[in-house]
Amino acid sequence: MSDGAPKYAWMNGKIIPWDQCVVHGRSAGGFMGSNVFEGVRAYWNVHQGELFVFKHEEHLQRLARSMKTVRLEVSTTLREIEQGALDLLRANEFREDAHFVPVAFFGMGAHNFNTLGPTVDNGVYITAVPWPQPAALLNGMAACVASWRRISDDSVPPRLKAGANYQNSRLAQTEAKVNGYDTSIILNHRGTVAEGPGACLMMVRDGKLVTPPVTAGILESITRSTLMDLAARELGVNVVEREIDRTELYVADEVFMCGSGLEVLPITSVDRITIGGGTRGSMTKRIQDVYFAAARGEVPAYRQWLTAVYRAAREPVMAR
Numbered sequence: 001m002s003d004g005a006p007k008y009a010w011m012n013g014k015i016i017p018w019d020q021c022v023v024h025g026r027s028a029g030g031f032m033g034s035n036v037f038e039g040v041r042a043y044w045n046v047h048q049g050e051l052f053v054f055k056h057e058e059h060l061q062r063l064a065r066s067m068k069t070v071r072l073e074v075s076t077t078l079r080e081i082e083q084g085a086l087d088l089l090r091a092n093e094f095r096e097d098a099h100f101v102p103v104a105f106f107g108m109g110a111h112n113f114n115t116l117g118p119t120v121d122n123g124v125y126i127t128a129v130p131w132p133q134p135a136a137l138l139n140g141m142a143a144c145v146a147s148w149r150r151i152s153d154d155s156v157p158p159r160l161k162a163g164a165n166y167q168n169s170r171l172a173q174t175e176a177k178v179n180g181y182d183t184s185i186i187l188n189h190r191g192t193v194a195e196g197p198g199a200c201l202m203m204v205r206d207g208k209l210v211t212p213p214v215t216a217g218i219l220e221s222i223t224r225s226t227l228m229d230l231a232a233r234e235l236g237v238n239v240v241e242r243e244i245d246r247t248e249l250y251v252a253d254e255v256f257m258c259g260s261g262l263e264v265l266p267i268t269s270v271d272r273i274t275i276g277g278g279t280r281g282s283m284t285k286r287i288q289d290v291y292f293a294a295a296r297g298e299v300p301a302y303r304q305w306l307t308a309v310y311r312a313a314r315e316p317v318m319a320r
């Protein structure tokens with residue numbers, strides 16, 4: 001179970017051995033996946049000898065919104081979770097790109113272990129793993145359109161980053177793999193494009209960068225808003241937020257997915273129809289370049305998006 005695993009995890013305020021990071025199988029979190037979480041990237045900057053967490057505060061704020069929506073209360077504060085993540089990255093001595101996941105979960109059912117009622121022993125844990133950049137960033141991925149529809153705000157809200165939402169992602173991703181694709185694009189109940197199993201989507205049509213709106217059945221992605229910001233500031237391109245039809249993907253010049261874990265990943269075909277030249281497009285490359293430079297701490301103007309993991313331990317904590 002723990003072959004090749006990092007040494008430590010974090011739970012309810014303490015650094016603990018990786019193997020002890022467990023949630024009881026009969027709790028609402030363990031049994032029904034009743035939790036909310038974040039997926040956060042940390043980039044190693046070899047020249048500065050520093051590990052930078054990218055947009056930590058944005059992730060913490062989204063975690064707080066998810067917890068509010070599901071009415072989950074835990075005894076740890078957001079600031080303790082923030083500090084816990086930095087402590088954990090340092091404890092594991094990561095000097096490479098990493099990814100970490102803070103999870104806030106519902107505990108044991110208070111009445112006869114009923115997982116749908118009030119719970120006790122809710123908690124938070126964080127795991128972090130090394131996460132090198134994949135070759136697909138250059139080579140792209142083949143996507144299909146999923147036969148599964150995206151969950152929607154009137155049933156299982158995708159705006160909420162909840163563990164149980166990812167059953168929808170798993171169905172779509174498994175179907176894609178079984179059918180020989182790398183990933184899938186999931187349509188919403190209106191039949192327009194929502195997002196991928198773990199990332200948002202953008203396309204280039206007629207020189208315009210287009211992405212579905214936040215009401216299209218997507219997670220309100222931090223990478224998506226970062227790219228909108230960077231495209232405008234660095235490339236002079238305004239991203240248009242509008243519904244995207246399935247067949248628009250087929251005739252797009254470029255398609256890419258974006259997310260903290262997946263980063264900015266070219267889609268080179270959809271349903272076996274080649275997108276553009278069938279390789280990473282020029283806009284996708286330009287966006288990747290500005291995104292990675294900012295995320296890795298190479299652009300002083302975007303330094304405020306980053307938290308220096310090792311320097312933070314040497315400097316006094318700033319009051320927020």
Ligand code: PMP
Nearest residue numbers: 198199200219221222223259260
């Ligand atoms: N949509 C889904 C379903 C995701 O799981 C993710 C990854 N967290 C994203 C979009 C991208 O979100 P972010 O850019 O905030 O990581």
